[in-house]
Amino acid sequence: MILLGLVFPVDVLKSASVAYIHYLSFMLCFGALIYERISLKANPNREEAISMVFADIIYGIAGIALLVSGIYRVIKFGQGSEFYTQNPVFWTKIIVFAFVGSLSLYPTVTYVLWAIPLSKGKLPQVTENLVSRLRLIINIELVGFASIPFLATLMARGVGLG
Secondary structure: OHHHHHHOOHHHHHHHHHHHHHHHHHHHHHHHHHHHHHHOOOOOOHHHHHHHHHHHHHHHHHHHHHHHHHHHHHHHOOOOHHHHHOOHHHHHHHHHHHHHHHHOHHHHHHHHHHHHHHHOOOOOOOOHHHHHHHHHHHHHHHHHHHHHHHHHHHHHOOOOOO
């Protein structure tokens, strides 16, 4: 870090590190959702059910990192908090993120409920109806997540500011 501090100013390294965590967290969230979507099936075996639980844990941790790094970027780095908070595109992005996060509660609770029989050496009961419901929710989450970078690029270009 000291060597990097000689090459790059420390404030640049901090800002770049937080941005990197933000982007990496976004990619992990999206990747975990894709994994859940393509792996979801009725009556999974033990390994498949456990991998779904772990994918959702990764999604949750990455989502928290995404939120915290985003807040940090607005408050400490970036264009200044006024640039963001006065922009309706920013608030649209936040609403989409909150909507996707809210939708994720149903799959998360479902996977937590899978962990109970798994911890006892049993398989969760996963019906086709449940799989259809989870796929629909995850599809909506993926569309929402895919729209966030578009909103971010609009916002970064000043769209929404008067």
